[in-house]
Amino acid sequence: MKGESAASDDELTSEILSHYSSASETASVLEEGPGSEQVDEQTAREETEDKLKQCIDNLMDKSAKTRLAALKSLRQAFSSRVLYDFLTGHRLTVRDCLERSLKKGGGEEQAAAANVFTMLCIQLGGGDEAEEGFKSLRPVLTSILNDSSANIAARQSCARALGLCCYVSTAEEGEDLVKSLALLESVFSSSYPNREGTLPTPKPGLPGLHTAALQAWSLLATLCPTSKLTELLELHLPKLQACLQSSDVNYRIAVGETIALLVELGRDIDEEFEVEDTESLCECLKSLATDGNKHRAKNDRRKQRSIFREVLHYIENEDFTEEKIRFGVESVYIDGWIRKRIYDAFKEILESGVRHHLQYNQLLRDIFGLGPPLILDAATIKGSKISRAEKHLFNIAAFKVRTKQRNKVRDKRADV
Structure with missing residues (x-):
């Protein structure tokens, strides 16, 4: 019977992770043991797959609360374990359920469905199955991202999904790459300065959306052929530099990291690559790396200074603190x-x-x-x-x- 409670779905998630934890460890460490252990492992795997099937069934429930709980359970399971064998046989059902949630669910459900779809592509390994899924769901992800009246969290999740799913699914196909780049660019470019050089005042929630779109775009930029990459560098580096003055700390940081990434890509093409007006950029980065503005939250100032010190060192000396x-x-x-x-x-x-x-x-x-x-x-x-x-x-x-x-x-x- 459908309509499981949120509490029971949480218990289901815990059981799934517990079963797959023991199964994964057993599969990755070869140990000799009695045949009964192999039987127990197989039994545990079958029980876990039954519970995953129950989660998938719950995605079709009439109750939004039940669907959300099922999406949460699947996200935790997809995050914690590699489920390629199971999902290869159930990918179409899962994809259809996610598409239904994206088309008909509320904002929270749409955001959760976009996240689970991204993880599904990762689970499927970026092969034909993932590419097929991306082509199928890209239109609805695009529609939500472009809808200014849609829930802002859902739009952010769709931006991230478009970036990462394109990265793992269609890296070699130029048409999908260009379409995804252009779509994401159309979102964050609204933060660029106007003809008078003034940054627009963003509406509430938009800096978070711009951040998600810019990060997804910069991920896809790492796949671009040289001719496309040269075009992106010339078009975006000067405008991104202006966005370092954004009023939102997270967007400023995303912009700084993107500038550093684009410079690294430029240096991959040409070792002598330099940003136009490097002196002005470095002065701006120094200011942000030493920002003591008391109007900003203490944690924001600390995070910003740390990131921009790294960006500045890379632009000036190609230094990067290894992690x-x-x-x-x-x-x-x-x-x-x-x-x-x-x-x-x-x-x-x-x-x-x-x-x-x-x-x-x-x-x-x-x-x-x-x-x-x-x-x-x-x-x-x-x-x-x-x-x-x-x-x-x-x-x-x-x-x-x-x-x-x-x-x-x-x-x-x-x-x-």
Whole structure:
């Protein structure tokens, strides 16, 4: 019977995560044991899949509360575990349910459905299934994003979904990439200064939407061929520089990070690449990096100063403070603005589950140059002591390979 309560859906989520946690750990660590353990694992997996099917059934319930609870349960399950085998067989049903929520649900349900759809694309691994889903739902995501009367949180989720789903699903197809770039650009460009050079006064909620659209756009910019990228650099860098004076701290930060990313992309094309009027840009960045304006919240000032110090150091000296992400016995090093934007995009949607996906999701492992998931016995895991230097060199080499591959794709891909 449908119409499960929100409380029961929370219990269902907890059971799903518990079952998949034990199953995943067993699958990733090869240990010898009695046959009964294999039977128990299979039984647990079957029970978990039954509960996932129940969540999917609840997406079709007449009660909005029940649908929202089911979306929450699925998001937590999708974040915490890799469910490729299960979702390959149920993707069409899940996609149809999400499309119904996007078309007919309220703002909160639309936002939740867009997030779950993004995670579905990640779960499906960016192959034909994910591409098929993106093409199917892109029109409704676009419609919500363009609707100025739609719920602002739903529009933000749709912007992020369009960016990340396009990134994982249609990276090699120029038409989809250009359409998504243009759509996202049309959203955040309304924050650009007018002909008199004055920044518009944003309506409540719009800076958050502009931030989501700009971040999604900058993620897709990392896929552009050289000719398209050169066009984007010339058009947007001067206007983005003006947006550093935005009244919203989160949008200012997103703008600063995007400028740094675009400069890194420009330097990938030409080592001598420089921003037009670099001196003026650096003066602005110095001001933001030392901002002591008492009218701003203390935490906002601290966050802003930290980010803009990093941006300034990169623009002036190509310095970037490396970040190490550990998961299992492995690590990934975030050593540039391109890599940071990619990692942040996945972290924002997967939240605390991003480390699990780095460990087991082949899509993320391909993106970050990690190779197939490691299969280690318990003794190896316990005794593994790979030195920091070895891990660092491995990550650098892997990312260099990916960068070369990306540049080759840029060179070969038809101009779009």
